[in-house]
Amino acid sequence: MTAATLSPLPEDKQPLVARLIDGLEAPTLLWLSGYLAGVAGQRQPSGKPSAAEPAAVPEAQPRLTVLYGSQTGNAKRLAEDLGRRASAAGLAVRVVRADAYAAREWKQERLLYLVISTQGDAEPPDDSRALVEFLSSARAPKLESLRYAVLGLGDSSYPNFCAIGRQLDERLAALGAQRLLPAGEADVDLETVAHPWLEQALQQAREQLKTSAPLAKVTTLRTARIAPVWHREQPFQAPLLLNQRITGRDSDRDVRHLEFSLDGSGLHYAPGDALGVWPTQSPALVDAVLNTLKLDGDTTVRVGSEEHALRTWLSKHRELTQLTRPFFAAHAERSGDAPLRELLAPAARDTLADLFSRWQVLDLLRRHPAEWTAETLVAALRPLAPRLYSIASAQSVVGDEVHLTVSHVDYALDGEARWGAASRFLAQHAEGENVPVFIEANERFHLPADDRDILMIGAGTGVAPYRAFVQERAERGAGGRNWLVFGNPHFHSDFLYQVEWQAALKSGQLHRIDLAFSRDQAEKRYVQHRLIEQGRRVYEWLDGGAHLYVCGDANRMAKDVHKALVAIVAEHGARSAEDAEAWLSQLIQRGRYARDVY
Known part of the structure; x- marks a missing residue:
């Protein structure tokens, strides 16, 4: 018996409901269900209260709204x-994702905390684009009655650290809102800034919401999930089952396919989620830093409640492969090097960004000598953070396993080897050895619940989640079409998972594939060029309801793909560039244009 058969709706009303909920995500559907329950309560005959009607909350009860914009899950x-x-603490509170917050609510809001991340080069999270655009526009209302505080999240290895949080903090103040706390700016080591900020924010909320109301319950506008036993702070030790290079011998890229066992962990994931990996720094790199600074690795260093030997701090608890602005500034001050300090000026932003893309901590220490003690070094370095990798498998197919596609960052700088912390950590692991891992949900990059068509765009290791997508859709017999657009340098050496894609095409699990191998011809061709070539078909898919996914580099590929999409929608949808941009923004808000970029 079908759901439609059981429905009390008249048959002619059922298509209207289907159109109403088309494209809506779970948070919006939950809000809609509550709204409809309220309407039903109002229409209930007098003296016959509805059993489904929720208990009323007094309108006068003060409330805290915690609004968040998150790309990788940290802000959430x-x-x-x-x-x-x-x-x-007994406060009335609701937690709302940015794309589920109606613009009209700003006028009625009285107490709001905003937790928002900055992506790449000063980009907002995808779920916050509409919110940022609205607040930045002339349509934003005056907010003299609002009291607020902003916690920004970012990565200090980027020049525009926490730019979105800072921008919104200043904008809310300009609209007349009262700032309760200075904006927090948390690096990837969240504990250092975020946790103290949260404590202050909670204290402020207590003072602002002085109420004798009974103990309140938090309302989170999303489906609740039970916290797993294994998580970021308590990772699971997953045995490595397979470590296989999947690029050719003549490729200048070392890309690995890795398989781990999750047997006994109870961990579950969906296609589109990420696997967090806690790396350990290479012993050779740790030794090089110690030798450069002439420090003893056995020196005991205490920071807060933690105490370790210096070597242990540098190996397991501190970032060495990524330069950050705070450490760079501290080292410039210690070195007394005027040209180094000049790089911190706004005018030198591009030069500093280029330097950060090439140099590691060791390069700064060697090129601009300065005195460091074990204690001051540990205090100045950013805490080591886990790396997140898009999962390349569907659990419905591989069971208690999880697969990754990882590019081993390994290059030479002035003739000396440099590498990425986590990619080298994984590449050097032998099968059978354990790796500390956890699951990081990425709800905005999940497959559609129905059988809609999907268009998957990715370059390099950005193809990883699409392997999971196709596996999952084939396993559940989804009827929607699957189109992959993939790019890499060379066909013969860099066509990741070539045999699998060809088999999927032959079996009908993959309906179309377009390839862009940038260096196989004189003129470089990238995925955005393939999209333009197939522009009419791309627009027909999107206009027909397809879901669009983009995975890979945030600063180049994703931006170029977006520009191509704007041009496609403008040309084939007979729209201006501005209207095409707005049309794509609507797809983002509806969850039909999702990005997993880094």
Whole structure:
């Protein structure tokens, strides 16, 4: 018996409901269900209260709204943590994702905390683009009655660290809102700034919401999930089952296919989620840093409640392969090097960004000598953070395993080897050895629940989640078409998972594939060029309801793909560039244009 058969709706009304919920995500559907329950309660005959009607909350009860914009899950996790703490303190609180927050609510809001990340070069998270655009526009209302605070999340290895959080903090103040706390700017080591900020924010909320109301419950506008036993702070030791290079011998890229066992962990993931990996720094790199600074690795260093030998701090707890602006500034001050300090000026932003893309901590220490003690070095270096990799397998197919596609970052700088922390850590692991891992959900990059067509765009290791997508859709017999657009330098050496894609095409699991091998011809060809060539077909798919996914480099590929999409929608949809941009923004808000970029 079908759901339609059981429905009390008249048959002619059922298509209207289907059109209403078309493309809506879970948070919006949950809000809609509550709204409809309220309407039903109002229409209930007098004296016959509805059993489904929720208990009314007095309108006068003051409330805290925690609004978040998150790309990788960190902002969401912190916002939900703040919501739980506020609820436990007896405060009325709701936690809302940015794309589920209606613009009209700003006028009525009285107390709001915003937790938002900055992506790449000063880009907002995809779920926050509409919110940032609205607040930045002339349509944003005056907010004299609003009290607020902003916690920005970012990565200090980028020049525009926490730019979106800073921008929104200043904008809310310009609209007349009262700032309760200075904007927090948390690096990838969230504990250093975020946790103290959350404590201050909670204290401010207590003072602002002085109420004798009974203990409140936090309302989170998303489906609740039970916290797993293994998580970021307590990773699972996953045995490595396979470590296989999948690029050719003549390729200048070392890309690995890695398979891990999750047997006994109870961990579950969906296609589109990420696997977090906690790396350990290479012993050779740690030795090089110690030798350069003439420090003893056995020196005991205490920071807060933690105490380790210096070598242990540098191996397991501190970032060495990525330069950050705070450490660069601290080293420039210690070195007394005037040209080094000049690189911190706004005018030198591009030069500093280029330097950060090539240099590691060791390069700065060697080229601009300065005195460091073991204690000051540990205090100045950024804490080591886990790396997140898009999962390249569907659990419905591989069971208690999880697969990754990892590019081993390995290059030479002035004739000396340099490498990425996590990619080298993984590449050097032998089969049978354990790797500390956890699952990071990426709800905005999941497959559609129905059988819609999907268009998957990715370059290099950005193809990883699409392997999971095709596996999952084939396993569940989804009827939608699957189109992959993939790019890499060379066909013969860099066509990742070539045999699998060809088999998927032959079996009908993959319906179309377009390839862009940039260096196989005189004129470089990238995925955006393939999209332009197939522009009419791309637009027909999108206009027909297809979901669009982009995975890979945020600063080049993803931006170039977006520009190509704007041009395609403008040409084949007979729109201006501005209207084409707005049309794509609508797809983002509806969850039909999702990006997993880094």
